[in-house]
Amino acid sequence: MSGETEPQGVSPLRLDSIEAVLQALQGVGYIADRALATVIFLALRMGRPLFLEGEAGVGKTEVAKAVAALLRRDLVRLQCYEGLDVHSAVYEWNYPRQLLRIRLLEARGTEASDARAAEQQLFSREFLVQRPLLRAIDPPGGRAPVLLVDEVDRADEEFEAFLLEILAEYQVTIPEIGTIRAKEPPFVILTSNRTREVHDALKRRCIYHWIDFPTAEREYRIVTARVPGIDERLAREVCAVVQRLRAMDLYKLPGIAETIDWAAAMVALGRREIDPESLDQTLGCLVKYRDDLEQVRRSGLRELVSEVKAPAAR
Numbered sequence: 001m002s003g004e005t006e007p008q009g010v011s012p013l014r015l016d017s018i019e020a021v022l023q024a025l026q027g028v029g030y031i032a033d034r035a036l037a038t039v040i041f042l043a044l045r046m047g048r049p050l051f052l053e054g055e056a057g058v059g060k061t062e063v064a065k066a067v068a069a070l071l072r073r074d075l076v077r078l079q080c081y082e083g084l085d086v087h088s089a090v091y092e093w094n095y096p097r098q099l100l101r102i103r104l105l106e107a108r109g110t111e112a113s114d115a116r117a118a119e120q121q122l123f124s125r126e127f128l129v130q131r132p133l134l135r136a137i138d139p140p141g142g143r144a145p146v147l148l149v150d151e152v153d154r155a156d157e158e159f160e161a162f163l164l165e166i167l168a169e170y171q172v173t174i175p176e177i178g179t180i181r182a183k184e185p186p187f188v189i190l191t192s193n194r195t196r197e198v199h200d201a202l203k204r205r206c207i208y209h210w211i212d213f214p215t216a217e218r219e220y221r222i223v224t225a226r227v228p229g230i231d232e233r234l235a236r237e238v239c240a241v242v243q244r245l246r247a248m249d250l251y252k253l254p255g256i257a258e259t260i261d262w263a264a265a266m267v268a269l270g271r272r273e274i275d276p277e278s279l280d281q282t283l284g285c286l287v288k289y290r291d292d293l294e295q296v297r298r299s300g301l302r303e304l305v306s307e308v309k310a311p312a313a314r
C-alpha cells in the first residue's frame with residue numbers, strides 16, 4: 001500500500017478507474033453495465049450519495065449489497081415505508097430497560113438528591129437503541145458502513161426532508177446526549193421505484209442514475225452467474241423469452257429477479273431448453289398478474305418459443 005491517504009469511502013481495493021469498479025462488481029457477483037459502474041465510481045470519488053431509480057427487480061437494492069461487499073464494509077439498511085418516523089429510523093430509548101432500572105432504584109430507596117443523576121443515567125448511551133441512520137453515523141465497529149435507504153419513495157415527504165438534513169451534515173442531535181457526528185461519512189445509496197416523485201432537493205444532493213432493464217447479453221451473464229450449472233442454450237433462450245415479454249404491454253414487466261427464478265425453475269425441472277409446455281407450467285415465475293398471464297397466453301406460447309430458438313435448433 002502506498003502511504004498516501006485514500007479518498008474517503010474508497011476501499012483498499014484499487015477502485016481507481018471505471019474498469020476497476022466494473023471488475024470488482026463482477027467479482028462479487030454483480031454484472032453491471034458501464035453506465036452504472038461510472039456513477040458508482042463517481043459517487044465514491046466525489047463522496048456523494050448515489051440515487052438509483054428503476055422498475056422493480058432491475059437490481060437497485062443489490063447494488064448496495066455488492067458495493068458493501070466490494071468495499072468490505074457493513075451494510076446498514078433502512079427500509080422505507082409509509083409512516084416511517086424518526087424513532088424507527090434514527091434512535092429509540094430502551095423503555096423496558098429504563099423501567100427495570102427505575103424499579104431497581106426505587107427498591108434501593110433513591111434519595112431525592114440522587115434523582116437527577118438517576119435521570120441522566122436513564123438517558124445515557126447505555127439505554128439508547130440505535131436505528132439504521134444512527135448506526136450508519138456512529139457505527140459500532142468504527143468503520144463507516146454502506147447505508148442503503150431502500151425505496152425512499154414509500155416514505156412520507158416529511159421524512160424525506162429529515163433525510164435531506166441528515167445527508168447534509170451526517171449528524172444527529174439527541175437532546176439528552178448531544179450531537180453525534182460521523183467521523184467518516186457512510187457511502188449512501190438511495191433507491192426508488194418511483195411510486196411518487198422524490199423531491200429535487202434530495203436528488204440534487206445525489207448522483208442520479210436510472211437503472212434500465214438489461215440487454216439480452218447482460219441478462220445472460222447475470223443468469224449464468226446466478227444460476228450455477230445452467231445450460232448455455234437454456235440461459236440464452238430464457239433471456240430471449242424475457243426480452244420479448246418486456247416488449248409486450250403488460251401491467252408488470254418481469255424484472256431480473258423473475259428471470260433468475262424462471263431459469264432456476266427450468267433447471268429444477270431438468271430442462272435443457274425451453275418448450276411451450278414448460279413455459280406454460282412455469283409462466284407464473286415470470287408474470288404475476290392474471291390479466292398479464294392471459295395476455296401472454298393469448299399471444300401464443302408456441303410462437304414465442306419458436307421465435308427464440310436459434311435457427312439451427314428449430
Ligand SMILES: Nc1ncnc2c1ncn2[C@@H]1O[C@H](COP(=O)(O)OP(=O)(O)OP(=O)(O)O)[C@@H](O)[C@H]1O
Pocket residue numbers: 029030031032054055056057058059060061062063193222225226256257260
Ligand atoms: N446486475 C446484476 N447482477 C447480478 N444479479 C442481479 C443483477 N441485477 C439484479 N440481480 C438479481 O436480481 C434480483 C433482484 O434484484 P434487486 O432486488 O436488487 O432489484 P430491485 O431493483 O431492488 O427490485 P425492487 O424494486 O423490487 O426492490 C436479486 O436477486 C439480484 O441478485
Ligand SMILES: [Mg+2]
Pocket residue numbers: 060061062150191
Ligand atoms: Mg429493491
